[in-house]
Amino acid sequence: MLCCSLWGNDDCDWVSLPAAGSSGGILSIWRKSLGFIVFSFKGKRRLWNDILMTKNGFGDIVWCVVGDFNSVIEVTERRGVASDVLSHPSREMMEFRWFLEDLELVDMPLVGRQFTWFHQNGVAMSRLDRVLVSHDWARLWGNPNVWVDDRDVSDHCHLILRYDPADWGPKPFRFNNFWLENKHFTDLIVNTCESQNFTGWMGFILKERLKGLKLAIKRWSLEEYGKSEERKKMLVDSIKALDTKSEIVGISAEEVETRKCLFNDLYFHARVKSRRKSNSILALQTANGVTEGSTNVRQAAMSFFQQRYSNDEWARPNLDGVVFPMLSKENNSFLTAPFTLEEIERVVKDCDGSKCPGPDGFNFAFIKEFWELMKFEVRILFDQFHGNNCVPKCLMSYFLTLIPKVKSPQSLDDYRPISLLGCWYKLLAKVLASRLASVIGTLIPKTKSAFLKGRQLVEGVVAVNEVIDFAKKFRKDCVILKVGFEKACDSEDWGFLDYMLGRFEFSDKWRAWMKACVCEGNLFVLVNGIPTEEFQIKRGLKQGDLLAPLLFLLVATPFKYLGLPVGANPHKVSTWEPMLDVIRGRLGSWGNKYVSLGGRVVLLNAVLNAISIFFLSYWKMPVKVWRELVKIQRKFLWGGLSNHAKTGWVKWDDICRPKKEADLGLRNLLAKWRWKLLSHDHEVWKEIVTAKYDGDIIGKLAIGEVDVPRTASLWWQDICLLDVNGGWFRLAVGKKVGMGDSTSFWNEVWIGSQSLRQRFLRLYSVSTQQNEVIQSMGRMASGRWQWVLAWRQERKFGVFTFGICSLSPSVGTIRGVCVFKCLEECGAVQSLCVLLATAIGSDPNKG
Structure with a gap:
């Protein structure tokens, strides 16, 4: 009768396991008629x-x-x-x-x-x-x-x-950014540094300084904040107290906001615990079967990566018969020039302070905050590296953290290894990578679109899809070869890397620097946040080191699947289903029980919109997909993804308006390709597009004037449609003339809102300079610019002469550039978003 009473009726059955000692029992009840x-x-x-x-x-x-x-x-x-x-x-x-x-x-x-x-x-x-x-x-x-x-x-x-009752061991120290908000924290760091006294190489001094700070911060944090579980219990108790009070007498507006903040804290705490659980490694599938237990799993991980980073000597082929570009003497001098404090400070300023720390436990939020305290010692570290061509071994240890590539990983092949570097080596690598990035463009062919500043991964997608579209439309034979590098960075041979640096004519000093940075290092594998024993690597590049992708470019061509189906039809909903599935899955993993409305707005802007950006950077979203995406976002904003009806308290059109208009500022994005076509930079995808459609499309503000062939790809048709419905792109973009050597006098918009050809068609028809740039339409005389216009017959210029007589090209060295006309208010991207929000509202057919 007890079980029926607990269940609520007699339509049930049960099985029980009685208590044994201090262990509780289990009672399982189920409905018989189900x-x-x-x-x-x-x-x-x-x-x-x-x-x-x-x-x-x-x-x-x-x-x-x-x-x-x-x-x-x-x-x-x-x-x-x-x-x-x-x-x-x-x-x-x-x-x-x-x-x-x-x-x-x-x-x-x-x-x-x-x-x-x-x-x-x-x-x-x-x-x-x-x-x-x-x-x-x-x-x-x-x-x-x-x-x-x-x-x-x-x-x-x-x-x-x-x-799993196993004790995986103590977790290493990690700096928490919220400590910086404590008014006593600065005094702690300053006093601790002043009490320290170390001698030796600067790398050793900086390492010992952080080690001493780590101990002092641990003691201080325990006294100041206590344990995290105690803080969580306090948050839960605070929420319960506010809930009880609201049921009896009501709560103030301030207490309402406090409860929302507490709920958000609980939400993110639950998300961290959920992510930690999904990333935990409790057992591994190995060649010997399933391995479990903390000691066995850690040993299996250590053995796996020891083997991966080991190097077997064998007779490798060389590329002596291949001609490579050579680095100039000027660029070599730039690479190996003495380091300046300004150069180091510029890199520190650009570093993200929220990245995971390495074995020393400190991130760049700490380095930025106390840069004035340490900058001269860091400068000495760089000077010693410049003179000795070596990095102190105490700075070369790093963690290898494992990120799951699949939902339920079974073996270590299902994880992506990412290197977590110590802050001092990371700073050195970032400075060297900044120098290398400035010159590597002269060595890498235009066909490579990855890892280089000014080039984007999706440019390769454009080139391949346009070639495939041409082959399909005209029934041409076409062979596409995709080369995949298995564990590319992990299997990189250091000897071959040095060989390639020599073939590109890098100086001996730079090659010695790369050996010191790449060919040294001791590795700890993090298993459930706990490091294994340290071991030495013998090959591979550190994924997470900014030098790694640049050095990889010198030895291999990266070609990876980018998540965009090659040759797919973007007008079919099925092409977009992978993106929608990712968004649904991400939303389904978020517990709406804890997150407030404000938190959901932040998540929509920061996470959900970012997921679809890569697709939208190449394809125009079909209206049906756009509506489904808005439907998903609307459901999540007002309470979840379930199929139950939700009440939307604000119109979605108002939600998508800018925040400056007193709304929530959620944004609904192909104009990037139009923008890139305005420049005259030589890029492979541009060469393919101009060869397929029109050689005169580069630099034009209005591509709509160009005839679009019926055989054009869907992507190119969508690009040209940007001039339809008022031509918002042409209205938003203008051109600064500069020296006038890249701007057509008659055919481009550089004065007013139309080209001179459109405004003065009769004058254009009798001009003998129809294809000239501005610079060749006049000359400097007595320090002033004078226009020299040539006609087939004499004309009275009138308004035409008056309009341009006060204008002249720059006498400097600035080339013509295209700019947004509304940059004074805000940045280019934000200006464009505001313009689009005003122009198209919530109608996807206009965008």
């Missing part, structure tokens, strides 16, 4: 609704839901099925994701296997079985591990819920 229709979507909906009603009926208690849901939440959870099933998420998939979000439970990652169900054909497999736990479950009893056991006669694998 039916499950395996293949019916309607039946699944009914089951999901029953589970939701049951959970809501019991209230806010600890939950763990285990079972075969017979549904997946994303296409990556299936394999071996028809390609059309994997191409885009189904309605069932989306509704199942909404169901999991409404449950507000955490979907635990799997250990041991990626799939839990296998078809009898041995090809099709899916992840149908899940373990869902509430945040309170993990808070009270810790995070469980969901092991996928081997199957026998069943087509499903067993799921085993286990706990």
Whole structure:
């Protein structure tokens, strides 16, 4: 009777495990009459609704839901099925994701296997079985591990819920930026530095200084803030107190804002814990089977990367028969010039202060704050490096953190290794990378569009897609070869790198610097935040070191899949489904229980809009996709992604208006390519476009004047459509003449709002200088510019002469450049966004 009373009726059955000693017992109760229709979507909906009603009926208690849901939440959870099933998420998939979000439970990652169900054909497999736990479950009893056991006669694998009591060890020190807001923190750092007295090489002194500061900060933080769990408990108690007060007597506006801030703190705390759990490595699939346990997993990780970064000597081929460009003497002198304090300070200023620290534990937020205290010692460190061509070994240790590449990683091949460097070596590498980036463009061909300033990855996508479009339209034979480098940076041979530096004629001093930076280093692998034992690397480039991508350019051509399907039709919704699926998945992982409305606005602007930027930088979004994206954003803003109706308290058109107009400032983006076509820089994608369409499109403010062939690609048609509906781009952009050597006198808009050819067509028809630039239309005489205009017959100039007589090209060396006309108010990008918001409003057909 007790179980029936707990359940609420007698339609139940149960099984129990009694308590043993200090360990509590388990009572499991379920409804006997609950039916499950395996293949019916309607039946699944009914089951999901029953589970939701049951959970809501019991209230806010600890939950763990285990079972075969017979549904997946994303296409990556299936394999071996028809390609059309994997191409885009189904309605069932989306509704199942909404169901999991409404449950507000955490979907635990799997250990041991990626799939839990296998078809009898041995090809099709899916992840149908899940373990869902509430945040309170993990808070009270810790995070469980969901092991996928081997199957026998069943087509499903067993799921085993286990706990990992292993002690992974103490975590290394990490600087917290919020310490800088404490008024006593500056005095602590200054007093500690003044009490220190070290001698020796400056690298050793700086390393010991940070070591002493680390100990002092630890003691101070423990006294000042206490433990984080105690602070979290205080936040929860504060929320409960405000909730109780609001139910009885109401709370003030100030207390309402306080509660919102506390909820946001809890939300981000929950997100950090959830991310930490999903990134944790509890077991690994190795050649010897599944490895588990803290000691065994750490040893397996260490052995794996020791082997990856080892180097077997063998007779490597060389490239003696290939001709390479050579670095000039001037550039070599620039690279190896003495370091200046101004150069170092400029790099420090540009560094992101929120990046993860290396073994020393300090990020650049700390370095920036106390730069005046340390800058002269840092200058000495750079001078010693310049003179001795070596980096102190105490600065060359670094962490290797592992980022999952898939949802449920099984082996170390499923992780992406990223290097976390010490702050002093990172500063040195950034200064050297800044110098190298300034000259490497003279050595790297224009066909390479990655890792170089002024070149963008998506330029390669444009070039390849235009070639494929041409081959399809005109039925031409075409061969596309994609070369993939497996573990490219990790397998880089140091001897070959030095050989290539020599072939490019880098100086001996620079080559010695690169050997000191690249060919040295001791590595710790971070497993669940805990470092393994230190070991030495013998090959590879550090992913995370700014020198790595630039040096990689000198030995290989990077060509990677950029997330944009090559040759796809951007007008089909299925092309955009991967982007929409990522957005839905990201939103589904955010618990709306903790985040306030203001927090959701921040997340929409900072995270969601950024996901779609890469697609929009090349393709114009179809209206149907735009509406679906707005629908997703609107649902999340007003409370979540579930299928239940949500009340929108502000019109979406108003939400998307700029903040200066008293709205929320959410932005709805191809004009970048139009902007790049205004410059005369030689780029491969421009050469392809001009060869396909018109050689006279470079530098034109109005491409709409150019005839668009019917065989043009969809991308080029969308580019040309920017001049339709008023030609907002032409109105927004003007041209500064400069010396006048790159601006057409008659054909470009450089005075007024039209070209001189458009305004004075009769004069243009009798001019003998129709294709001349401004600079060749006159000369300097007695320090003043005089126009020299040539005509086929004499004319009275009138208004024409009056309009240009006061204008003259610059006598300096500034080339003509295109600028936004409204730069005085704000930056170029923001100016363009404001203009678009005014011009198109919420109608996607206009944009």
